[in-house]
Amino acid sequence: MSDTEKRINNLKIDPRIFTLKFGCQCNGECCNYGVYTDLKEFESIMEIKDKIKEGMDDSQTKDDKKWFEAPQKDEDFESGFAVGTELHNGKCVFLDKAGLCTLQKLAMSEGKHKWGYKPTYCILFPFTVYEETFTIDDEHIERLDHCNKYPEDDSTIYDSCTEELRHFFGEEGFRQLEEFRMEYISANKTLEKT
Template identity: 35%
Template sequence: MRVKGCDPAGCQGLCCYDGVYLLAGEDELIRAVVRKYPDHFKDLPADYLVDGAWPDGTKGVKSATRPFTFTTADFPRHFNNTKCVFATSDERCMLQSLAVELGVHKWTFKPTACWLFPLTIKDGELAPPPLPGEPDPDYVDDSYPGYVTFVPCGKLAPGGTPWDEAFAGEIAFFDTVDQLPLWANRGLSLEEIIERAKI
């Protein structure tokens, strides 16, 4: 599998179109971060985390979305014209930019599903996006034919980079993690998390 890699400016942050579903405990971490650094998150709506339902019926807590009109030529017809409320106007993430400002690892506050994308976890190991002809891991039916294979970084790029090179940072970070989500459910205060995550 060869890919182009991540280019948020090129795709307008298409992977963020529906927000992100959170692993258990990630909602508490995000709420604590927003409470501690309100100036950084002043553009968030009051309800920045909501209850959601994926097209296959899976339910969970996720980041809220706001209207956003994608202008990319290959915008998938089954995607919504919305974007995660943590996305910024320059196609970045408020949670990641705060981590960088604080001098901690850039993915310290970022939900697992975000920093791993477009990789998935299969049998405890990281798996690349599927090759053409292989099933999209988020396929539901003809009305929702998938997710990862519909964004540029999840599509085969014959002239691109081998997936394990393109996503070497994600693989290295995953290999250092002994528990997902990274910080949730460990009984650490936000201050302790920030101290441990300093780079």
């Protein structure tokens, strides 16, 4: 996997992110399994639990003891610990009956960035970070019924998720990613010709 030796923001980059065809057109079934948050994200969410409850509907539980699993060690998370969100009514506890994330709704209602309260791995999907590599979350995509099962055009996952990539890597990181993409595509075109 020599292509992944390229590192940006200390993460190896899986070059499949430049080429996989992907279309995001469903109603958010990616939230049906919950998400792993970093321990620090879990703590930040619990600090604003009362405001979160105000935005919940009757398909959600306001019992915050039912919101998260126990923390577990995971070196892919900044703090070294991951905390999974629980499911309620077959969906992440933070997903409302309209298919909207309560954390995102709250941030927007307060005039903050829409992803201000959202766990990083929610923003990243269909990408993920696994063993220090920025890659595609094939495992989660596979188990979903609609996600990328019927891509409508030739867009790549990279094209579909530019906003998320820019947000995650920052402007300088995204510039490096774009540079790597151009190098990768040009090298592979050269290989195709030979």
